[in-house]
Amino acid sequence: MRQYLDLCQRIINEGVWVENDRTGKRCLTVINADLTYDVAAGDFPLVTTRKSFYKSAIAEMLGYIRGYDNAEQFRKIGTKTWDANANDNAAWLENPYRKGTDDCGFIYGKVGRNFPKPDGGSIDLLRKIVDDLTRGIDDRGEIYTFYHPGAFHMGCLRPCMYSHHFSLLDDTLYLNSTQRSCDVPLGLTFNMVQVYFLLAIIAQITGKKPGKAYHKIVNAHIYEDQIELMRDVQLTREPLPLPTFKINPDIKTLEDLETWVSTDDFEVEDYQYHAPIQYPFSV
């Protein structure tokens, strides 16, 4: 929690104003932040200085694991986070690849689970990683990536947290996640939970012990219409003790995650938080 607040304060103190054409808003921006989550110790990185809707974050990641490409699929498992990008983004609405209401196109897990091969066909990157790790194999390239520049024109948004690289040391699993662009007040509160969750759940289904997750952020920003709430409200609050995160032990395989698992299989206990803050969202 401290590392999150330190990053917010650093943006307020040292950030540089950058124009953003896509949203038409300016962002106070810093380059590079490295966050670490000790999953072995159970340090669940949930924001306490405002209420976090963490179930949405977990639903989003579950959707990326399942290869979803439609906002309705995301809504059905508990998150509305893709509604605006699928249906309110002018450039995407005019895009000939858009298949109708709620379509997000070729994004995130849809890419990662069907990564096109230049010589034809596609690779299911996650299946390969889970199979390798289960057998104790780390080929130094266990990378679940959503980044395919040749397909950006076929989706509503380029992936922000675009790469998850797993590593094994003996029986301990590590994760390095990389994010190119980060909406610190809104997106990051979800992304921190997602990185922790991804390491914890992949460790569980591959029979490994979770170690640490390292989260690299390149462009970390606060939109101009979020600054006041961050500086004058959220950053004046004292962080509260962290909650604990529990995963249903019956989740044992990738197929479980693809079929019956829901956000009810994940519980946060003893979550203490300050009052909600509604930050403006930029499409």
Ligand SMILES: Nc1nc(=O)c2c([nH]1)NC[C@@H]1CN(c3ccc(C(=O)N[C@@H](CCC(=O)O)C(=O)O)cc3)CN21
């Ligand atoms: N500008 C922007 N920021 C983002 O963080 C973001 C995007 N766009 N586009 C793609 C996804 C969608 N994400 C989102 C979208 C909405 C919320 C949001 O409104 N969160 C509120 C309420 C969440 C709820 O009620 O479920 C929050 O207070 O956290 C968060 C992340 C993260 N990503």
Ligand SMILES: O=c1ccn([C@H]2C[C@H](O)[C@@H](COP(=O)(O)O)O2)c(=O)[nH]1
């Ligand atoms: O998981 C996510 C997804 C998106 N974001 C934020 C980061 C940016 O503010 C926008 C994406 O805009 P680009 O112009 O494509 O960079 O969404 C996030 O923080 N986390």
